[in-house]
Amino acid sequence: MHMPIAIIGAGLGGLTLARVLQVHGVTAMVFEGDPSADHRPQGGMLDIHDFNGQLALKDAGLYEEFLSLIQPGGQQTRALDRHGNVLFDTPDDGTGGRPEVLRGALRQMLLDSLVPGTVQWGRKLADCLPRPAGGYELSFADGTVVTTDLLVGADGAWSKVRRLLSPAKPIYSGTTFIETWLYDADRRHAETAAAVGGGSLFAVAPGQGIMAHREPNAVLHAYIALNRPQEWIESIDFADPKAAAATIAAEFEGWAPALTALITQSDTPPVPRILHTLPIDHAWERLAGVTLVGDAAHLMIPSGEGANLALYDGAELAKALIANPGNHEAALAAYETALFARSRAAAEDAERTANLLFGDNAPQSLVDAFAEYQL
Numbered sequence: 001m002h003m004p005i006a007i008i009g010a011g012l013g014g015l016t017l018a019r020v021l022q023v024h025g026v027t028a029m030v031f032e033g034d035p036s037a038d039h040r041p042q043g044g045m046l047d048i049h050d051f052n053g054q055l056a057l058k059d060a061g062l063y064e065e066f067l068s069l070i071q072p073g074g075q076q077t078r079a080l081d082r083h084g085n086v087l088f089d090t091p092d093d094g095t096g097g098r099p100e101v102l103r104g105a106l107r108q109m110l111l112d113s114l115v116p117g118t119v120q121w122g123r124k125l126a127d128c129l130p131r132p133a134g135g136y137e138l139s140f141a142d143g144t145v146v147t148t149d150l151l152v153g154a155d156g157a158w159s160k161v162r163r164l165l166s167p168a169k170p171i172y173s174g175t176t177f178i179e180t181w182l183y184d185a186d187r188r189h190a191e192t193a194a195a196v197g198g199g200s201l202f203a204v205a206p207g208q209g210i211m212a213h214r215e216p217n218a219v220l221h222a223y224i225a226l227n228r229p230q231e232w233i234e235s236i237d238f239a240d241p242k243a244a245a246a247t248i249a250a251e252f253e254g255w256a257p258a259l260t261a262l263i264t265q266s267d268t269p270p271v272p273r274i275l276h277t278l279p280i281d282h283a284w285e286r287l288a289g290v291t292l293v294g295d296a297a298h299l300m301i302p303s304g305e306g307a308n309l310a311l312y313d314g315a316e317l318a319k320a321l322i323a324n325p326g327n328h329e330a331a332l333a334a335y336e337t338a339l340f341a342r343s344r345a346a347a348e349d350a351e352r353t354a355n356l357l358f359g360d361n362a363p364q365s366l367v368d369a370f371a372e373y374q375l
Helices: 012-023 053-059 063-067 103-113 190-196 230-234 241-250 257-264 306-323 328-358 364-373
Strands: 002-008 029-031 045-047 077-080 086-090 100-102 125-130 136-140 145-153 171-182 200-205 208-215 219-227 271-277 290-292
Touching: 002 012, 002 136, 012 029, 012 053, 012 103, 012 306, 045 103, 045 208, 053 063, 053 306, 063 103, 077 190, 077 364, 086 364, 100 103, 171 230, 171 257, 171 328, 190 200, 190 208, 190 219, 190 257, 200 328, 208 257, 208 328, 219 257, 219 328, 230 271, 241 257, 290 328, 306 328, 328 364
Parallel strands: 002 029, 002 145, 077 200, 145 290
Antiparallel strands: 045 100, 077 086, 125 136, 136 145, 171 219, 171 271, 200 208, 208 219
């Protein structure tokens, strides 16, 4: 099989790239290792920003449909101290420019917008090699071989396509999130639901924090943050959910029960998310016929920008290709010049955000930032 444009990965960036290309009559195929769209959970709430993510959805012709996915009240932001005292609380008046949507719903909207057959499921990339005559040969775990003129790595943190361009490998950031969920929270966990409010909760202190989002149907989705050595995290037996939760909760001794319930009362086993990053200045020399979008290009600590950057990368790459018909190299050069600048700026912001959340002056540093930016 030969495809002029092959996209590896059916995440937000790869799907946006395919969609914007299709809007302009350009065919691309997306190869995804998962066997189906619903093979694994797609994560929780995303705040989609008016200066990047929403612009990409407008380029994709999906902005009006996106508006129907917004979680009412989801932009409410609250900061609490470890004792449950409210330090900052701003309601959602609909003017914040960062509406919240479920990642899975956003991804499904993009999938539904594509021509049937655009996404090839169950195609896990095993290897990708340059061809002597130009382009690349892609070998998949199922034995399929595909050639392409233009290869785009949208395959996330552990991208196989990145190896063609850069020797950089993700490293541990020093922070791990432990993911938990409470269901039917307004009825079963009323105090915790009240603490979270209608949108996002940040209860932080130096080196640790309890953060949560309200999702549809009274679901609370939490991330318990700890700045700990990776060896310490890996020493926890997450195969024993009760013991793992107890170990994590012990790190929050003295915190308000309404907050620690997000650990001890979780309706699901706690799941560690060991956060990795690429170098802040990650970039590469131009190599013919291949580039990256999303986390494959600029993996960073979560700051609210990752999904937005992936959407924006996909749209910007598509527009560069459309503006340079028949000249992939001119398109990729223009795209990457802008990509490297915005990636570095976003990674620097992510580092600053992490310090606001978990640095020595937390939670006051976070409260001051919220007040400054009038969130």
